[in-house]
Amino acid sequence: xxxxxxxxxxxxxxxxxxxxxxxxxxxxxxxxxxxxxxxxxxxxxxxxxxxxxxxxxxxxxxxxxxxxxxxxxxxxxxxxxxxxxxxxxxxxxxxxxxxxxxxxxxxxxxxxxxxxxxxxxxxxxxxxxxxxxxxxxxxxxxxxxxxxxxxxxxxxxxxxxxxxxxxxxxxxxxxxxxxxxxxxxxxxxxxxxxxxx
Numbered sequence: 001x002x003x004x005x006x007x008x009x010x011x012x013x014x015x016x017x018x019x020x021x022x023x024x025x026x027x028x029x030x031x032x033x034x035x036x037x038x039x040x041x042x043x044x045x046x047x048x049x050x051x052x053x054x055x056x057x058x059x060x061x062x063x064x065x066x067x068x069x070x071x072x073x074x075x076x077x078x079x080x081x082x083x084x085x086x087x088x089x090x091x092x093x094x095x096x097x098x099x100x101x102x103x104x105x106x107x108x109x110x111x112x113x114x115x116x117x118x119x120x121x122x123x124x125x126x127x128x129x130x131x132x133x134x135x136x137x138x139x140x141x142x143x144x145x146x147x148x149x150x151x152x153x154x155x156x157x158x159x160x161x162x163x164x165x166x167x168x169x170x171x172x173x174x175x176x177x178x179x180x181x182x183x184x185x186x187x188x189x190x191x192x193x194x195x196x197x
Contacts, residue, residue: 003160003167012171013112019164022156029153043139057125068168075115076111076122077102091145096134100125158193 005011078100086095099125106115 003095004161005167005171007171008173009175012168012175015158015164015168015171019161019168021028022161026153026156026161029149029156030085032089033146033149034154036091036142036149039088040139040142042144043135043142047132047135050128050135054125054126054132057128059147061121072104075104075106076126078126078130079106083134088142091142093138093141094134094140096131101126108197 003015005015078099080100082095082098082100083094085092086099087093105120
């Protein structure tokens with residue numbers, strides 16, 4: 001990235017201010033990046049744990065597959081998923097608060113007695129699956145924010161800060177050279193005046 005500047009003190013001061021802003025922001029960005037990295041790992045671990053839990057629960061009910069054929073599919077539905085938003089390192093992430101299920105009324109006398117247990121099992125499986133999806137979504141949101149923060153850290157650290165430092169150095173050398181030339185020309189003029197006098 002080439003930084004546009006002029007060879008004067010005003011431009012030098014402006015570049016110094018921009019450099020100071022980036023140098024002050026860099027540690028904060030690095031801290032944000034590491035915090036996001038930790039949160040991404042935590043969300044991924046939790047999603048993996050819930051995935052395992054879901055598979056274990058599904059496997060535990062494999063021997064009851066024949067019974068599920070008798071179960072009415074529309075008996076249980078999800079009415080609402082309540083969530084709140086939590087900020088993690090400046091990133092808004094969803095947090096599951098509650099899942100509201102709606103059970104269609106049915107006759108306990110006309111249906112098998114395991115229906116109530118079946119409803120409880122379905123609620124538990126649905127809760128674990130939804131929770132897992134929330135953690136996966138949280139992981140993706142945090143990972144995206146982490147990637148953006150990493151890009152900004154790299155931009156500051158590897159491009160902008162060295163670019164500003166280089167530009168300031170060039171201006172400083174130019175101004176020093178200009179000053180030295182001015183002093184040299186003043187000495188030459190002075191020595192000529194003394195020689196003429």
